[in-house]
Amino acid sequence: MPVTSRTQTTALERLNTRENARPRVAVHKFSSCDGCQLAFINAGEALLELAQLVEIVHFAEAGPMDPEAAVDIAFVEGSISTPEESERIQAVRANSRFMVSLGACATSGGLQALRNFNADGATGWTEAVYAQPEFINSLDTATPVAEHVKVDLELWGCPVNARQVFQAVRQLLFGVAPVVDKDKLCVECKRQQHVCVLVAKGIPCMGPVTHTGCGALCPAFGRDCYACFGPAENPNTTSLSRRFEGLGLMPESVAKRFHFINSHAPAFRTEWLAWKERS
Amino acid sequence: MHNPDRPVEVEVVERVEETPSIYTLHLSFTDPEVASAYRLLPGQYNMLYLYGVGEIPISIVSDPDHEGPLEHTIRTVGRVTAGMERLQVGDRLGLRGPYGRGWPLEEAEGRDVVIVTGGLGCAPVVSMIRYVLSRRERFGRLVILQGVKHTDDLIWRRQYERWQAMPNTQVLLAADVGGPNWPFSVGKVTVLFNQANIDPDRSIVMLCGPEVMMKASIDRLLALNVPAESMWLSIERNMQCGIGHCGHCQVGPYFVCQDGPVFHYPALRPWLGVTGF
Amino acid sequence: MDSLFDAIRDEGFSRVVGPVARDGAIVYRDIASAADLPRGVRDRQAPGTYRLESQEDGVRAFSWANGAQALKPLTFAPRETLWRCERDESGRLAFRDLAQEHEPTAVIGVRACDLAALQIHEQHFLKPPYPDPHYAARRSSLFLVAVHCSHPADTCFCASTGDGPRAESGYDLAMSELDEGFVVTAATDRGRAVLAAMGLDPASSVQQGKADREVEAAALGQGRSLPSRNLKDALYARLEHAHWDHVGRRCLSCGNCTAVCPTCFCHAEQDEPALTGETSEHLRQWDSCFTAVHSYMGHFLVREETRLRYRQWLTHKLASWHEQYGRSGCVGCGRCIAWCPVGIDITAEVTALMESGDAQS
Amino acid sequence: MENRDIRIEVPVLARVEGEGALELSASEGRIDTLRLRIFEPPRYFEKFLEGRGPQEVLDIVARICGICPVAYQMTAVQALEQAFGVQASPHVLHLRRLMYCGEWLQSHALHVHLLALPDFLGFDNAIAMAGKHPDAVRRGLRLQRLGNDLIRLFGGRSVHPVGMRMGGFHRGPDPDRAAALLEELRAALPDAEALVAFTASLPLPDDEQEFVSVALRHDSEYAMYSGRIVSDRGLDLPAKDYLDHFRESHVAHSTALYAHLDGEPYLVGPLARLNLNHDRLSPPVRAALEATGLSLPSRNMFHSLIARAVEIHEVVLEAIRLLEAYRPEEPAHVPTTVQAGVGCGATEAPRGLLWHRYETDAAGKVLSAQIVPPTAQNQARIEEDLKCSLEAFGLHNDDDALRLRGETVIRNYDPCISCATHFLKVRVERR
């Protein structure tokens, strides 16, 4: 049994050595659609309860503003896609004891990471979208926070699930690491007793390789999961792709299934590249 | 129908820091009726519940006849154990148990007891050691072989020294990595068998620790002509319920939570060391 | 048929659950009358696919084999609270049971394989010394109306496991569906009470004979099978067989097979504290030997690789189950074959494992 | 005082969705230059859409903005159906309007209570305000939740709902849940009614300005999902002719594009809609509005707050009406086909007119996409407004007061900066 080295403190231990009982919390935004922060803003009464339990020192969209404050827990939404952001994330990290990446953008680069590995590069796109590309200051890639600084907890999803976020907050308030369920979506889909759309309709559902957490929403609506929660543990993307091909998908369409909201996540990226070759 | 999943409340009455990552909690029932009905056997475990966080299996190191709080020695490895580490005297936990099969007390009676353990594997055998020592006349020789990774892993050093001083008792220690203050052997626990005073016909062997270590020790013991039938071992598996329902702890046909954690070696032999079981 | 609904309700079973055709499959839902039943609906099942077909002139309501699940969610809930803990300001903990009352429910259209699986679950959840009160309460709220299988799917192989297609025991009422109506038999007192209340004409021996022949034909028509012998030793001898790798490459480890299997019982426990921290619910939910956490042991997974997870599942089902419960853990319903997204077929895998003798890869 | 050099910096504007900054330099009590800088990082959505099929488009465009994903999906579905020659059934249109009511309700309730109200009641933010005005905050949260629940009915979650598809919905609302929500909406009606009078009673600044209002106008309804693009200066166009009059340009200080109507700034959003369509409000809402004494059209931008309250009242009533008429047995979508074509969609997002244009190939894949969000359309108008408002407010005021007023003005537009782009750093240089 390996011994936990006591000389190196974990983020959780740093969190647990905070002085005051009411931890200070910040919500930071990087390149994103703001959808993940809404997990807090849409929480209604729970948001007011949270405001009692913690001191929300920075949360621009909800009001409190103090981006440079030192905090116990920092939630980070969004990916890093500009030079300014790549500097700011360093500052946020330096000011936080425990850092949580909130959502697909922050954990895997999100939808805007589709620009990564694109032949034209972001520059080409800037030229296409903006009349005066020289005004745009953007990085070639949109990357996950963990590629820039150490992240203590990753919450997947586009958007994250509010229930999951509040459970994580509660566990951190107890001073313990939150449970992150990395099972496949199918496990939850079946608990909810939805009829499998892949088996009963032949629709290319991404559930068998996708991280659970959303509550199996897509199958509940009779449609395919499109993997907005990213890859699950031990995803057999190869076998699933072959099944998609058997359902009649062209290689290009198989590739696109992986080249979507979490395209930068290694398991999906590899599968995308393999099928892109073939298309 | 009684709800066997529901814990009862216990209070931390003492907390001992054994090493920086190992601590012992002394827990006493807040309901005296529950306390007086509680019976345990060496080698059994409890499910301890940290409020709002989770439940984990932890061996009981107390002697079955010992009145008063139940002792649990815990190593911090993950979320629940890290949370429990911060408990203080007066804090409350949930407890269910005791569960599982303990050490074979009847078979051991009158024989030499050889204890082979590694890592924190000692927790489940400590109650057995204490059991033998407080009923010294009912057993033959007591041989304790303990291997650890690092020299500072060895908890209860004083306790070991005390045991060593007991009559008819041999204590042998080995660490993977030695150090300046380490007067004992260096290497795996198996290096100790040469020095151990084991009579293959009189001994009953109880093993506990990482499975590779137990397997290697068993091979040595077999080579020393200790019959397979004289060997017993305690193993660990993920456990969610402790009462044979959740299915996590299965090893081949066994539910470790109820059929174990202590197994007769011949019963476990086909599964020991098979990757995936 | 509607007289059955009335009689059941009069017996105190206010809720009736039965098969309906929904989202392209037979699913069990609350139903109000015989009109909700899937009349004229057939199922076509194959590895990894399930389709319903409607027959315009079909008169039968049970001319299909099964859907993804039937009784299991009713007795072993996919998610339920085992107890709640309340913490007061001084940190004292109070553990509370939740009410265990379930509305008396009649289930119509239970299959022989479901009943066999139910018996296995009763063995598992109600075994001493810790019978599970949650399971017991759900189980005892049920009134079971079986329908003998006359239209097995291509994936069915209950005849070879000895669990169907005729429902042999464990039901209150059992029915054979004929074009002209039902032949009903009762096996319990409350079943007999319902039967009497329905005021049916006695079945003619011709009808009875027709019903029997249909079930016999159903058994003979099954194309799949598992070897009838106890596979324990044969499988144990093949733990290192190369075929496990072969399955491991196809298997998604998604857990669909265990979720639809009526005998799988693995579950995980978890705490869900309220945000205020004043109470916490202790839940259990379906887990699967195909998840990583199932075998999580702090610093390692006992079954990291997919092939090991599949091997655990198959050897538990068909080998160690014999040692645990004196029979195989498979009742031949074929659900795991149809509902596996990539169509892995337990009968084919077993055949492949057995074909190459006892050779260890 | 007037001639000192001053710099006001608001690093990020609070209580708006997105990031931006305001820079202004003033001399002699007059503003020389004023620049609203939007530095929301470019996310290249229009490029991501190329090569994608219709369902992918709906799942992608939602993610332009977490606050109004439904608006993006509605506009895209409209445009694509046009390109494919698909005609949605009346039932589907009924459901779309119902879902859209949910988004207006949640977005407006959030803006009125959590984002704007603190400005008028003198608080830094709603969390701080909750202590003093718990009822107002709770009312806001209740209404917002109802809006979100309405979206969930159609899409499982309120942010990036999953239920929309070409031709309608993957599945219609579950009848039991629809019935339960109907009850809750009925119960919330008094809240919604009272809101109009409440906002009208707030001490809103008096600040008349000249501006052009642009909105969709529908024959019979208060325009939301469909209508012609009209202005109070006589403009009247179908969505497909939008580019004939509206032009987007790009300026150095902002990643958002600026849209102009025939070269002029213009206003979209609740006040523009109310100015143009108040005759289409349902009678109870019109009555509540009349009771406030507000005369329309209004030229006071601060009346946007009242306009949002009016629209909340309207959509709650509308949602009740639509839910009462819901027929679960009707198919939730019509059959669809794909073809090569061009389609334009225009709908009223909570923040105003949203316009999409797609060109598709024969397989229904997008060849090119163009999206003009409301905030891009309002941006020129915001700058113009700020200039007028701050001068009218008086540049002698101290920096904090100026900054607060500037922010209040901007927040009034409820700019969604992730769409166009987040706001605000105010930098005032007085010379």
Ligand SMILES: Cc1cc2nc3c(=O)[nH]c(=O)nc-3n(C[C@H](O)[C@H](O)[C@H](O)COP(=O)(O)OP(=O)(O)OC[C@H]3O[C@@H](n4cnc5c(N)ncnc54)[C@H](O)[C@@H]3O)c2cc1C
């Ligand atoms: C019969 C038995 C007796 C034990 N006795 C002791 C003891 O006396 N002292 C001691 O320190 N430890 C003992 N353990 C190991 C202890 O249960 C684990 O270290 C503990 O569960 C880790 O929990 P965690 O939440 O801190 O770890 P995490 O790594 O966060 O694990 C998460 C969850 O996985 C499960 N889990 C993880 N590791 C194990 C494991 N090794 N065994 C079983 N479940 C696990 C638990 O449900 C745990 O809560 C025993 C285990 C068993 C099976």
Ligand code: SF4
């Ligand atoms: S992860 Fe999705 S919901 Fe969250 S901010 Fe990014 S795009 Fe929005």
Ligand code: SF4
């Ligand atoms: S619908 Fe998708 S998520 Fe659900 S079981 Fe089927 S493949 Fe898995």
Ligand code: SF4
């Ligand atoms: S193993 Fe497969 S066929 Fe057998 S009972 Fe389970 S689901 Fe049915």
